Amino acid sequence: MSLRYALIALLTGRPMTGYDISKSFSRSVAHVWHAPDSQIYPELNRMERDGLLTSVEVPWGKKGTKKEYHVTDAGLADFRAWMESPLTPQRQRDPAYLKAAYFDFADPASVREQLRQQQAYWEEQLSMLEGTRATLVDRTHPTLAARLSKLTEREAEFAVRYKVYAYDGLIARARTELAWIADGFALVDELYDS
Amino acid sequence: MSLRYALIALLTGRPMTGYDISKSFSRSVAHVWHAPDSQIYPELNRMERDGLLTSVEVPWGKKGTKKEYHVTDAGLADFRAWMESPLTPQRQRDPAYLKAAYFDFADPASVREQLRQQQAYWEEQLSMLEGTRATLVDRTHPTLAARLSKLTEREAEFAVRYKVYAYDGLIARARTELAWIADGFALVDELYDS
DNA sequence: ACAAACTAACTATGGATATAGTTAGATGGC
DNA sequence: GCCATCTAACTATATCCATAGTTAGTTTGT
Incomplete structure (x- = not known):
């Protein structure tokens, strides 16, 4: 469930496309949270469906478009609520x-x-x-x-x-x-x- | 995939029933590896199917029986092979x-x-x-x-x-x-x- | 002109894991 | 005698996660 909040956290910095996010995840953010594309793209869709994000179609080159995700007020509220909620302790599994x-x-x-x-x-x-x-x-x-x-x-x-x-x-x-x-x-x- | 080896590791100590294992997991072994019943029982069945374990029916009370699992030679060989194989590094996700x-x-x-x-x-x-x-x-x-x-x-x-x-x-x-x-x-x- | 590398957004599949049950017999306390 | 608790062995459901692809358009170097 933290993936969702890792994504909001990232997007509070600046709006990004799924691809940008995927790159950020494999660069710096991967230090605190790793996720592959196959988790990121479906989760972004679910989050948009749940009203936590909105997407804006942005042109890319001549014909292409890309979807830029923005955090909504509901998304930010959800993130703050998570930030205030107690942590469920991690299981040892190393x-x-x-x-x-x-x-x-x-x-x-x-x-x-x-x-x-x-x-x-x-x-x-x-x-x-x-x-x-x-x-x-x-x-x-x-x-x-x-x-x-x-x-x-x-x-x-x-x-x-x-x-x-x-x-x-x-x-x-x-x-x-x-x-x-x-x-x-x-x-x-x-x-x-x- | 490590659950399988955590189970063999435990059973090298002494033969146990699924219930014993479940208890061990929630007590001391949970320090290095946690797993719920819903993972342990199916995995024990798969491991028996794969020939890594054998089970012996042991009477329990008047009518009941319980299944005591023993590590086979194949199981021990598999465990040793895993012990010698390189570790895939853990992803940060905390x-x-x-x-x-x-x-x-x-x-x-x-x-x-x-x-x-x-x-x-x-x-x-x-x-x-x-x-x-x-x-x-x-x-x-x-x-x-x-x-x-x-x-x-x-x-x-x-x-x-x-x-x-x-x-x-x-x-x-x-x-x-x-x-x-x-x-x-x-x-x-x-x-x-x- | 063409290939290589990059950007973009996925999907398919299978295995791992969590939550929350069920069924049934055994044991101990009062 | 009976209730609570323990032992035993599961199951059902859903989500999380990893591996490994696919499809299509763009940019850059030679």
Whole structure:
């Protein structure tokens, strides 16, 4: 159900087509929420049907058109209501931890290889997150910049601070994962090389 | 697809009925993997059909019977193959971070209330995780104890160390979340009380 | 002139997951 | 004796989500 609100959140910055949204999702927004096209397009249609969005047909080239989605007042009200509502806690469901608990079923070479892969993944995540954080702080992040232009300085300050706060959380999480992976290497070394 | 392997992992400890598994899932194993009955029972049937498990009818009371599931050699081989295979990295999809990035759409009282709820949730998680970790270290954890009895001391040592390692990761993650939540309180105070 | 790459908006299919039940026997307390 | 609660094994329904396409128009480089 959060996909719907991730979409409204994005569209509060600026109106976008489904394609724009899909690109935003695979770029920066994917850091907090990932979704493939096959979820985005149907959800946009449902949201328009439910009156949370309206679409405007915009010409594209000579013959083509594209649909630009705008958040309606009802959509914004719905988003605010969600923002005020309590969070349902996340279920733990992470294959990395499940696997780690049973690493004794794999050989040490394979364990090390998997740790290396996880390490590469989280290091890449971390540098992406830090890069994006920097564009939030200096307000060059495109979607954020579009939204800030419609706000007072005080409001803009709040929007920036909370986004930076969210990214700081993601960065801390990535660092925690990396520290855990480092401990994993140390454990394998201890168990097999001594 | 990991549900299947979470089930085999559990059943390597000791044979269980669907009901036992369901209970294990809502108790300790839920820390690494959560699943409702409606996933567990059909998956057990599919796994038996695929030859990964066999079931034995066991009497229960005077008239009743229950089905006790055992891991087959094929099941164990499948599990080992999964344990050796690379992990597909997890997509970020956490409503808490999505919300945090847009907290400026909610009023500070609601933000504080949501932070308190998150804090309560993670504190409870943390104490559960630490409790379970202790039962792993002293080997009183029931499912672990059952599995250890079939292993050599060296193998048992490995099984325990990896499980403790997994829990240490979960504990570190919980602490990171709590630190992030504390930063959230500080941020709200700074933005609204000055 | 033509191909490659990009923009746009989907769809089809299957598997994963959540919510909320049902049916039936067993056990313990009063 | 009976009620509440527990054990056992499901089912029904709907939504979420991933993978992997399709169709069509646009832009850019050579």
